[in-house]
Amino acid sequence: MIRATIATLSIAAVLTAGCPQQPEQSAAAEPEPVRIAQVDGDTQLAQANPENALPEPTPPLDQIVLPDGFGIHYYASDVPGARSMTFSPGGILYVGTRDEGNVYAVLDRDGDHRAEQVVTIASGLRMPNGVAWRDGSLYVAEVSRILRYDDIDNRLDNPPEPVVVRDDYPTDRAHGWKFIAFGPDGKLYVPVGAPCNICESPGEIYASITRINADGSNREIIARGIRNTVGFDWHPGTGELWFTDNGRDGMGDNIPPDELNRLSEEGLHFGYPYCHGRDVLDPQFGGGRSCDDFTLPEAALGPHVAALGMRFYRGDAFPERYRGGVFIAEHGSWNRTNKIGYRVMYVPIQGSSAVDYEVFAQGWLQGEQNWGRPVDVQELPDGSLLVSDDYAGAIYRIVYAGE
Numbered sequence: 001m002i003r004a005t006i007a008t009l010s011i012a013a014v015l016t017a018g019c020p021q022q023p024e025q026s027a028a029a030e031p032e033p034v035r036i037a038q039v040d041g042d043t044q045l046a047q048a049n050p051e052n053a054l055p056e057p058t059p060p061l062d063q064i065v066l067p068d069g070f071g072i073h074y075y076a077s078d079v080p081g082a083r084s085m086t087f088s089p090g091g092i093l094y095v096g097t098r099d100e101g102n103v104y105a106v107l108d109r110d111g112d113h114r115a116e117q118v119v120t121i122a123s124g125l126r127m128p129n130g131v132a133w134r135d136g137s138l139y140v141a142e143v144s145r146i147l148r149y150d151d152i153d154n155r156l157d158n159p160p161e162p163v164v165v166r167d168d169y170p171t172d173r174a175h176g177w178k179f180i181a182f183g184p185d186g187k188l189y190v191p192v193g194a195p196c197n198i199c200e201s202p203g204e205i206y207a208s209i210t211r212i213n214a215d216g217s218n219r220e221i222i223a224r225g226i227r228n229t230v231g232f233d234w235h236p237g238t239g240e241l242w243f244t245d246n247g248r249d250g251m252g253d254n255i256p257p258d259e260l261n262r263l264s265e266e267g268l269h270f271g272y273p274y275c276h277g278r279d280v281l282d283p284q285f286g287g288g289r290s291c292d293d294f295t296l297p298e299a300a301l302g303p304h305v306a307a308l309g310m311r312f313y314r315g316d317a318f319p320e321r322y323r324g325g326v327f328i329a330e331h332g333s334w335n336r337t338n339k340i341g342y343r344v345m346y347v348p349i350q351g352s353s354a355v356d357y358e359v360f361a362q363g364w365l366q367g368e369q370n371w372g373r374p375v376d377v378q379e380l381p382d383g384s385l386l387v388s389d390d391y392a393g394a395i396y397r398i399v400y401a402g403e
């Protein structure tokens with residue numbers, strides 16, 4: 001396995017070095033080592049077997065606009081349907097998908113922040129959007145099941161049969177795909193979306209966030225009134241759970257907003273299907289209700305932006321103003337006259353309050369045409385930020401190179 005991996009890496013290095021690269025943000029072109037030095041004599045083999053290397057990226061990253069000093073490049077460009085991400089302590093990026101049914105391991109073996117290899121470690125799963133790593137195992141969320149792949153970092157070439165951790169989540173396909181993550185309490189947090197655009201829940205578990213022990217036992221509902229969250233993280237200072245929520249469709253272009261929410265205590269109700277955002281009572285279900293009866297969002301985001309993955313920025317590679325704030329991947333609208341979203345936003349946090357909502361990275365949408373759709377954000381140990389894109393089938397890396 002090691003020998004084969006090194007060979008693949010060398011082949012990729014040869015082809016990468018020999019082909020033209022897409023232009024990057026000139027404002028922050030990160031110095032990249034010339035990797036021809038890593039070639040170890042496999043040049044002839046590489047040219048004879050080009051299918052062994054990752055294909056050259058094609059979408060134009062020079063269209064992505066970032067704040068001064070930041071740059072973006074491809075981390076991996078052949079990750080079809082790339083959705084939620086988790087990064088193992090061993091340095092392997094795991095990526096879930098939705099319609100593709102695959103889970104990938106994305107490998108940067110030489111630490112140059114560009115993947116040499118994408119390994120499909122599972123396929124044929126039902127919307128395996130969510131991935132979480134803990135104690136050597138990869139947890140994968142299908143629609144109704146939580147699976148566990150043990151010792152996965154060491155078994156990429158021969159993944160084990162998964163252990164079924166839990167198989168009694170609802171089977172509804174609508175909003176059935178799941179983001180999952182382990183909290184600071186060591187428990188796995190598993191949301192259950194509303195099985196509709198707008199409806200009163202047909203069962204207590206819908207429109208909620210649940211949590212379970214790592215072995216699947218002791219399922220609890222800890223938050224309610226959430227239409228569909230596909231991204232959450234814990235405030236590094238307070239330990240509180242923050243999460244995005246996608247607003248309903250069919251109320252026009254400009255309402256309701258998507259949401260960034262904070263769970264300050266267990267058992268809160270976040271409004272759906274009665275109240276949307278801070279003050280939008282639902283025309284069908286809001287009668288006789290008041291938004292004051294529910295926990296309102298910390299930040300009202302754009303309407304129909306499809307706010308998905310979100311993470312607190314814990315590193316120090318980005319400038320001071322980004323530390324401790326929230327990056328949000330916006331997948332982009334469909335229920336709107338003019339498209340909105342298709343970008344990465346930044347929400348500065350002061351104490352426990354969101355104080356702004358600003359564009360961080362945009363350009364996947366050009367006019368009314370989009371060539372990419374951000375799904376998740378994932379910080380790397382060096383403080384750079386990965387962004388997954390299930391439309392372009394790519395993972396980007398955003399770096400700060402200074403003024």
Ligand SMILES: [Ca+2]
Pocket residue numbers: 107108109110111112113114115116
């Ligand atoms: Ca690499």
Ligand SMILES: [Ca+2]
Pocket residue numbers: 225245259270271272275276277295296297
């Ligand atoms: Ca809400």
